[in-house]
Amino acid sequence: MSVFQLPWKLCEELDGLCARFWWGQVGNERKIYWKSWDKLTLSKKDGGMGFRDLRAFNLAMLAKQGWRLLNDTTSLVYQCFKARYFPRTSVLEASESPNCSFVWRSLVAALPILRLGHCWRLGDGLSINVYRDRWIPEYPTNKPFLSVRDDEEEVWVSRLINQDLHVWRRDFIMAHFNREEGEAICNIPLSRRQVSDSIFWKHNKDGIFTVKSAYKVAKAHLRKVDWTESSSGSGGSRVWAAIWKLWIPNKIKVFGWRDVWHDSVRALQKCGTGQFDFVALLEYLLDRLDRTEVELWLVQAWLIWNQRNRVVHGGKLMELGCLNRRASELLEEFQQSQIPPPQDVYKLNYDAAVFEDSASSGFGAVIRNYTGEVMAAMTVKGLVVQGSDMAELLACRKVLEFAIDASFTVLVVEGDSVNATRWIALGTENQLAIGHVVGDIRHLAGALEWTSVSCTKRNGNRVAHELARFAQKVNVDLFWMEEVPSVAIEYVNIDASLI
Structure with missing residues (x-):
């Protein structure tokens, strides 16, 4: 099932066996089928029972093999397939040939799933075609809408980046794209290191391909419904x-x-x-x-x-x-309960705020010792960002740079974003579009003697929160050493009681 595409007729027969079992049918007796099998294969949050649609599941399993080909170009299987079926293109651009094997025909059947689900994570931009590849995460089509002339077909994203400063060539971008596309491109955060382009799976929060998320994409594809609208389901x-x-x-x-x-x-x-x-x-x-x-x-x-x-x-x-x-x-019989813990040394609390009315963001941080005394604090104004998770990660990167400059080498880093904390704490490489920012944070953390990353409640992060919001009222970066910022002084004692 993970290598060959099952005949649709066989899938229908197997689905029928599952339906008869579910509704309690034995032999030739007749049972009431309260809902159709299509309804039962909906997710539970959409009113179904979460049973697997075998056709969609088969495509998701095949897509997993295709994803391996995308990410492991040194494997013998990839090299054989490339020499035989796509010598001048990538896996995503490959097609079925007249005399191809059944294995390749099966993999080609799952390529629409990979095309719908993949997106490029920007590094140096040398491997990404501006108009052909999907590389703009926060954009409907993940690539520019406008068609281009034939002589501009091989335009690479690296041309849009100032490689020395690791920033976008904003004037050049706004001159060659419409306003919406230009803003979407300039809002993509760039790594401050020289990293290569890579592909991530956009239907998973961690950017990692999973059969579960691919199954949802396959199910939406089989219904000929756009994936972003497929979660509406039935009412209630x-x-x-x-x-x-x-x-x-x-x-x-x-x-x-x-x-x-x-x-x-x-x-x-x-x-x-x-x-x-x-x-x-x-x-x-x-x-x-x-x-x-x-x-x-x-x-x-x-x-x-x-x-x-x-x-x-x-x-x-x-x-x-x-x-x-x-x-x-x-x-x-179903009563349960849970208990939590945490605590330690110099504690760095950070937070981010997004100001949609002024198209900007703010980063705030405070560093305290184990007694709650403020050792350092900062307020920094940033550019507009897409989403709170991205803002939190950019804030964490900025405050770690500040902490290193201020000579703090033993830190407990706390933020109130569950996703940002989890991504930073995980030992595996983050595959998301903003994964290189996570990589920068880990690189900075590695320069410290000791560090720990954890998540705190919003009520325990009020000083950093107020400093982040204060950035909306300033035009320069503000830093304090062994001093309590006046804008957040009323929250210092409250936060200290929660340390």
Whole structure:
């Protein structure tokens, strides 16, 4: 399945076997199919059961092999395929040839998935064609819209970069692209080191190819729907998410899922709160009850349904009080709890703020000792950035440069962005478009005697947060040594109590 493309007819037969098993069909007996198989293969948050569509899963597995060819050009398999099927192009531009092997034909069937899912991470720009490759992460098509003349076809991104200063040639870019494209290009952060271009997978937060994310792209591709719109699914997504997150037995979740689907097209009878269907009723309850009460309500509904079936088939009617007690007993089995910890030496807290009205950003940081005394602080104004994660990473890079210049060599680095902290702390190479910024941060951290990166709550990061926001009011970088910035003095004591 990961090497050969399965015939569609075989996939349909296997899907049919799974559907019959799910609905409890034995032999030739007839069972009610409450929903079509296409609906069951939707993700749970879209109202499905998350079953695998074998055709899409097969393409995702094949795409994994194609991704290996993209990233390991030294392998014997890659060299054989290149010599035979794409000697003058890349894997992404390859096509099926008349006498190709079944293995290559299978891999070519998965190439649309790779074309939809890949994007270039910019390094020196020597390997990326401006108009042909996907290289602009925060742009609808990931490449310029405009077509070009034949004599401009081989334009490389390196031409748009000042290689000595590692900055964009903004005037040149704005003169050759429309305003939206030019701004999108100039907003891509460049590494301050000489790094090569590389490809990352844009449908995963870590930039790493996974069969799970490729499956979603394949499913959207098979439906001929744009991937960015494929998560809309059916209505009531809030209800679906709530049902699957409840701490109740799985069979009761399935009961709730089936009732929401079945009753979403039927009006409720004798509903005194004015809800038209089961979806509206659940939304009404979610707004007015806490999670435990909703769980208890759904367990009670399931027990009432079972009691009804028991009576219909000749069983005895139980007292309502017994049903309530039984519902409470079931819930007690699913109660869980968690506990956290942290603390240490010089602590560097940083934060970033994005100012959309002034098309800029701000970075703030404060360094304190173990008693909470401020040793250094900074406020820096930055360029406009795309997204909070990028802003946090750029802020971290800037504050580490500041800390090294200020001769701090033993640091606990704290920010309030979960994603940024996780990317920095991971030992593996980050494959995202901003992965080179993560690499810069790790490079800077490696220059310190000892460092640790962790995430803190927003309430424990107020000084850095206020310093980042203060950058909107200044036009120069501000630095303080062994002094509390007046703009954040009221939050220093609050933060110190949380260190």
